[in-house]
Structure formats: C-alpha cells, structure tokens
Amino acid sequence: MEVKARAPGKIILAGEHAVVHGSTAVAACIDLYTYVSLRFPSDSDDDDTLKLVLKDMELNFSWSVTRIKATLSHLGSPFPSTPTTCSMEVIKSIAVLVDEQNIPEAKIGLSSGATAFLWLYTSIIGFKPATVVVTSDLPLGAGLGSSAAFCVSLTAALLGSLNSVHLDKNHQGWLTYGESDLDLLNKWAFEGEKIIHGKPSGLDNTVSTYGNIIKFRSGNMTCIKSNMPLKMLITNTKVGRNTRALVAGVSERSMRHPDAMSSVFNAVDSISKELSTIIESPTPDDLSITEKEERLEELMEMNQGLLQCMGVSHSSIETVLRTTLKFKLASKLTGAGGGGCALTLLPTLLSATVVEKVTTELETCGFQCLIAGIGGTGVEVCFGGLS
Numbered sequence: 001m002e003v004k005a006r007a008p009g010k011i012i013l014a015g016e017h018a019v020v021h022g023s024t025a026v027a028a029c030i031d032l033y034t035y036v037s038l039r040f041p042s043d044s045d046d047d048d049t050l051k052l053v054l055k056d057m058e059l060n061f062s063w064s065v066t067r068i069k070a071t072l073s074h075l076g077s078p079f080p081s082t083p084t085t086c087s088m089e090v091i092k093s094i095a096v097l098v099d100e101q102n103i104p105e106a107k108i109g110l111s112s113g114a115t116a117f118l119w120l121y122t123s124i125i126g127f128k129p130a131t132v133v134v135t136s137d138l139p140l141g142a143g144l145g146s147s148a149a150f151c152v153s154l155t156a157a158l159l160g161s162l163n164s165v166h167l168d169k170n171h172q173g174w175l176t177y178g179e180s181d182l183d184l185l186n187k188w189a190f191e192g193e194k195i196i197h198g199k200p201s202g203l204d205n206t207v208s209t210y211g212n213i214i215k216f217r218s219g220n221m222t223c224i225k226s227n228m229p230l231k232m233l234i235t236n237t238k239v240g241r242n243t244r245a246l247v248a249g250v251s252e253r254s255m256r257h258p259d260a261m262s263s264v265f266n267a268v269d270s271i272s273k274e275l276s277t278i279i280e281s282p283t284p285d286d287l288s289i290t291e292k293e294e295r296l297e298e299l300m301e302m303n304q305g306l307l308q309c310m311g312v313s314h315s316s317i318e319t320v321l322r323t324t325l326k327f328k329l330a331s332k333l334t335g336a337g338g339g340g341c342a343l344t345l346l347p348t349l350l351s352a353t354v355v356e357k358v359t360t361e362l363e364t365c366g367f368q369c370l371i372a373g374i375g376g377t378g379v380e381v382c383f384g385g386l387s
Contacts (some may be wrong), residue, residue, distance in 0.1 A: 005379060050132075239338070
C-alpha cells in the first residue's frame with residue numbers, strides 16, 4: 001500500500017516580532033508544499049529496512065528495523081492516538097541511530113529532521129519496514145515553515161496508513177482529514193517540531209495542518225477565512241539569519257526605548273487586526289478587490305517600516321523593496337528578517353509582463369523567486385497512484 005500526503009508552507013502576513021511582545025500576528029498557508037510518500041513492502045519482499053529518502057537533498061537514510069527495535073525497545077507498542085513528547089533519553093538513543101548514517105558535514109543540520117522522523121514513525125507505526133520519500137517546493141531555512149510542512153505531511157501519511165482515522169481509502173484524488181483527526185495530526189506534528197526547534201510556538205504546524213489564514217496572539221490562534229484571492233511573490237534572499245539573535249535584539253531595543261517600542265508594537269497590532277478584517281470582509285466585485293488590495297499594500301508598507309524601527313531588516317531585504325517599488329509594488333519582509341524572505345503583493349489586475357520583469361530583475365540579484373497563492377487548504381492525503 002502507498003499513502004501520499006502534502007502539507008503547505010506558511011508566511012507571516014503581519015505582526016512578526018511584535019507578536020512576542022503581545023501584539024497580534026497574521027499567518028497564512030501558501031500553495032507550495034512538502035510531499036511525503038509512504039510505501040510498505042509486501043510480505044514476499046522479506047525486507048527488514050526503514051528507508052528515508054530526502055530527494056531534494058540527495059540524502060538516503062537506511063536503518064535495519066531490528067537495529068531500531070533493539071535501540072528503542074523500551075518504547076513498546078506504538079501509541080498513535082496519544083501524541084507524546086520525546087524525552088531527552090529517547091532523543092539521545094535516536095541520535096545514535098542518526099549518527100550512524102554519516103551525514104555529510106554540509107548537511108548536518110538535517111539530523112534533527114531525521115531524529116523527528118524516527119520518533120514520529122516508531123511512535124505511530126512501530127517497528128515496521130517501509131520506504132518514505134520526501135520532496136518539497138519549499139526552500140529550507142528561509143522562514144517558510146519547511147520543517148513544519150515536513151512534520152505535518154509525514155504525520156498525515158503515517159496516520160493515513162492506519163485504520164483508526166476516518167478516511168475513504170477508495171477515493172481518487174486528495175482528501176482532507178476530519179476535525180478530530182486534524183487535531184491529532186497537529187499535536188503529533190508539533191512534537192516533531194519540538195525535536196527540530198526546541199521551543200516552537202506551534203504556529204507553523206497549525207497553519208500547515210488547517211490551512212487558511214490564522215490570527216495569533218498570546219498563544220491563542222483563530223482561523224479566519226479569506227474572502228478575496230491573494231497572490232504573493234515570495235523572494236528568498238538566500239541570506240541566512242539567526243532567529244534567536246534577532247528576537248533578542250528587538251527585546252533589547254524595547255528595554256532601551258520602552259515607550260517608543262510600545263507604540264511600535266501597538267501600531268503593528270492595529271495593522272494585523274485591520275489586515276485580517278479586510279481579508280475576511282465580503283468582496284462583491286473586481287472594484288472592491290482592487291480597493292482592498294490597495295489597502296493591504298499600504299498596511300504591508302507600514303508594517304515594513306515598523307520592522308525597520310525594530311532593527312530586523314537587512315540590506316538584501318532593502319534591495320527587494322527598492323526593486324519592487326520601481327514597479328509600484330508593495331513589499332515587506334516575512335518571518336524573522338535579517339535576510340530570509342520578502343513578500344510582494346501581486347494585485348489581481350497586474351499584467352504577467354510586469355511580474356516577469358520584476359522577477360527577472362530580482363533573480364539577477366541572485367535571489368530565488370516563488371509565486372504562491374495564499375490561504376488555501378491545509379494538509380491533504382491520497383491513496384494509490386496520484387502523481
């Protein structure tokens with residue numbers, strides 16, 4: 001049997017950094033996906049191997065199931081309906097299995113993903129041979145939720161192989177999980193994210209699981225439904241950044257200038273709330289869409305100015321802003337800043353020629369350009385031969 005799953009990446013439309021200081025943030029899924037296929041060998045194959053193939057990374061992992069069982073025998077039977085945090089003791093045991101794979105130094109950052117894989121697989125499936133193949137539209141480490149999309153799509157495929165979830169396995173094409181199964185899936189994916197990131201907020205995996213657009217404040221998440229088509233040009237500057245250091249820098253600036261930064265955070269909160277109101281409001285005609293897009297552009301520009309006030313922009317981001325402004329397009333950084341990615345709103349009536357020109361100019365700067373629809377469906381699964 002083969003199970004396939006896909007989970008979307010995410011962007012922060014408004015509120016990054018300020019959300020740490022009590023402001024509202026708005027995140028959305030994008031129609032760029034991580035795909036996982038899960039195939040179990042037939043009984044006649046006499047295969048005792050668990051394989052993880054990261055196609056885009058050109059990395060193949062292979063473990064003897066007997067070896068995994070010997071290392072993690074204290075886990076006992078799988079417990080798919082009980083999402084559980086991986087203890088430090090078990091992480092150390094799994095790290096031994098991962099270290100045996102001799103990951104090249106340049107790709108050593110992927111070891112935490114392999115650790116999350118082994119935890120999720122053995123917890124949900126147990127000690128069984130299989131081949132898991134992963135491909136992705138999402139660049140790694142660019143702030144687009146690639147690790148969450150991996151954990152969500154992997155969990156979806158694993159749970160989809162069981163009889164305990166409510167899915168029509170004879171259905172042709174992509175299927176969505178029911179609400180209770182999505183909740184279970186999201187909790188497991190969050191456990192994988194914790195292995196990779198330590199103390200994630202849970203926002204990335206929640207957006208990838210449920211899709212649409214999510215308003216987030218002080219740990220509370222509210223799903224909102226978009227009533228307008230939204231398309232973004234996502235520019236990956238390919239400049240790496242230290243998220244922890246950027247977050248700490250904003251906090252230090254806030255301590256030095258408490259009144260000024262409090263005003264900045266309050267302004268960001270207002271921007272996030274107004275942005276979500278615009279997206280949610282009914283759009284009866286093209287004129288209304290154009291008016292709403294113009295308001296969103298102004299809010300994006302204001303949010304970017306406030307992010308500059310926080311000290312988290314970067315020369316590469318400023319290059320994107322200058323380039324897109326030539327074409328009268330509004331942009332802002334998304335995520336941690338200090339490099340990473342920038343968003344540019346592509347209005348509905350914008351010609352393909354302009355999109356091509358701005359993309360070409362940005363790529364000439366050495367950047368990667370991706371075009372994505374915003375706020376679609378979350379994780380999906382399918383059975384059989386869908387390509």
